[in-house]
Amino acid sequence: MTPRRISRPNLFLKPPRVSADVEFMRRVTVAVAIAVIVAILVAGCAPSYDADLLASIEGRWMCDVQRFTFDTQADIQAELDGRLAGNGVSVAQYRHFKDNLTSQFDLRQKVQEAYDQRCNT
Numbered sequence: 001m002t003p004r005r006i007s008r009p010n011l012f013l014k015p016p017r018v019s020a021d022v023e024f025m026r027r028v029t030v031a032v033a034i035a036v037i038v039a040i041l042v043a044g045c046a047p048s049y050d051a052d053l054l055a056s057i058e059g060r061w062m063c064d065v066q067r068f069t070f071d072t073q074a075d076i077q078a079e080l081d082g083r084l085a086g087n088g089v090s091v092a093q094y095r096h097f098k099d100n101l102t103s104q105f106d107l108r109q110k111v112q113e114a115y116d117q118r119c120n121t
Helices: 016-045 051-067 073-086 091-101 105-119
Strands: none
Touching: 051 073, 051 091, 051 105, 073 091, 091 105
């Protein structure tokens, strides 16, 4: 008696080429998902700030730094850090604000207004 052949295809065994394609697509999908998650996290982690407050601080700082005399560059940074801390602003928020000054005209105008108010009095 000879063994009988099963006529149904075995769906669990795929040809190697199909398996390689499926594995490649799985890896691409995982890589894209990770990239999207990282992009969302990075965008959400940017420090938020009060634009009016920081524009006021920056405008007054630009005026005062020209008026005052500092012994060293470290003294300048210490004075700025003190102003930021006194207003409840972190260095990260200040840096993010400064980065946005180059691309946001309205922020530059707010800084200019604060500068004019401080220096023209």
